[in-house]
Amino acid sequence: MISKEQIAADYRDIQNEICQALEALDGKATFEQELWERDGGGGGITRVIQNGNILEKGGVNFSAVHGQLPDSVKRALKVEDDNFFATGVSIVIHPNHPWVPIIHMNIRYFEMPATDGHPPVRWFGGGIDLTPHYVIDADASYFHTHLKSVCDTYNSDFYHRFKLWADDYFYIKHRNETRGIGGIFYDRLAATDDISWEEIFEFSKALGRSFAPIYTELVNRNRNTPFGDNEQLWQYQRRSRYTEFNLVYDAGTKFGLETNGRIESILMSLPPTAKWVYNYQPQLGSEEERTLSLLKKGINWVA
Template structure:
């Protein structure tokens, strides 16, 4: 079995590369680097708020271990709940200022649980990346999905479609009967190949983070917008909050495991508005967005 230190080193390198790339857009605003330790483990939270182009950007690394794996981390393997475990990963959420730049979420993670009776180790990877636009620009969404597909292609000709379908199913708000965004990739309990091959796929997903999202920032961050665009952005961000608090397994795992609240809730947008009646779309880009989140599209 691979050494977990190699996985941890890669996660730290990925975190730094994403922070460095985002920092190029904010020469007058620096990321806060918050190194923390707790009874569960340690981590580095890199957060920028109130920037010229990022209302909030967080890129977090954490390593935790405890005597009992929470149920939220073992839904597909309930027999592992309660076993001693280690978990590590990188999670990022970017909420841009400009409503034409989508919100972006990605994470990659690794779990290993050990049976104290037999010494048997159970490991798996998880993660993915997904896009939440507020004005639907089809060319941008298509480019995002092609980068996701390119990451999957060397490993299996059908992997992209499988993980895209997983993403569409996972990022769904049943009480709203809509999806959080326009999808991407999602995988969990991922150990279908030897560990080295699974890790290579996780690294390909890490590269896709650069290829799929960062060009959209450069392309759209200076587009003109007005108050109606900001109002619709804040309305749609309320749905982002609803999903993260009600359904996101990472948030639930963090809370169940007694994790660090500031890092867990880093994903929240700084501004979100709730309306008793949905704010109606005012242009074709907003109408197209509503259609796309109600019925997944084969991008």
């Protein structure tokens, strides 16, 4: 069995690799780092990049925390013991360019020890999703095809299962629209007859290491596309939807707040500027209207 210490160490390596790649991609901004400790056990490394050539605000956070779960989290997880360990890497990047997409990724591991009459609880979770301000079909196809390749290396069923899961998870119910074009999402993934702990861990790391090449490609495709005030207003409108999802529905935000996590790290996913224009209506036939028409579940983006 892989130790929790090894999992945390490998996740820290992935945090380092991604930060180096993003600094190279931006070419100007560098990450600020803050080490923090959690009341109750553990801590993490928060890294934030701001005001770059293309990256307006982004965070690449690592945490490894332990202690006792609040009753509300125990009920949500349907467990009786309250001692836990959790480690992971969480990333959100907000570009300053409306034709460059927002991207989010998370890989995580959770465990609780065995207790009288109950086996230990161990699982991996994670996912990656893309939120374009403007949906570009070729970029969406590239993104999903790359994710399918990563999934297929470990299990031929992963991409289909996890893509459907992402469509359902990254959904803004009160707007009746998806947050973006989805991606993959999985939770409580444990060893079975079809896949071992080691293979799940390798899949988790492969997903983490897919982030830098995927986002580098998408940024470089679009960073020189011209835009004006109308496109930037639309970008701020789409950021407002992103904010609504993270504050209302996101499970990671809720877990962090309910386990006394560090507020700055938990809310680093929010954009620096967003706008809620009252009853905004895109022009008929516009790129904005087209994007709205594609924010729905069940689209097959793989060529």
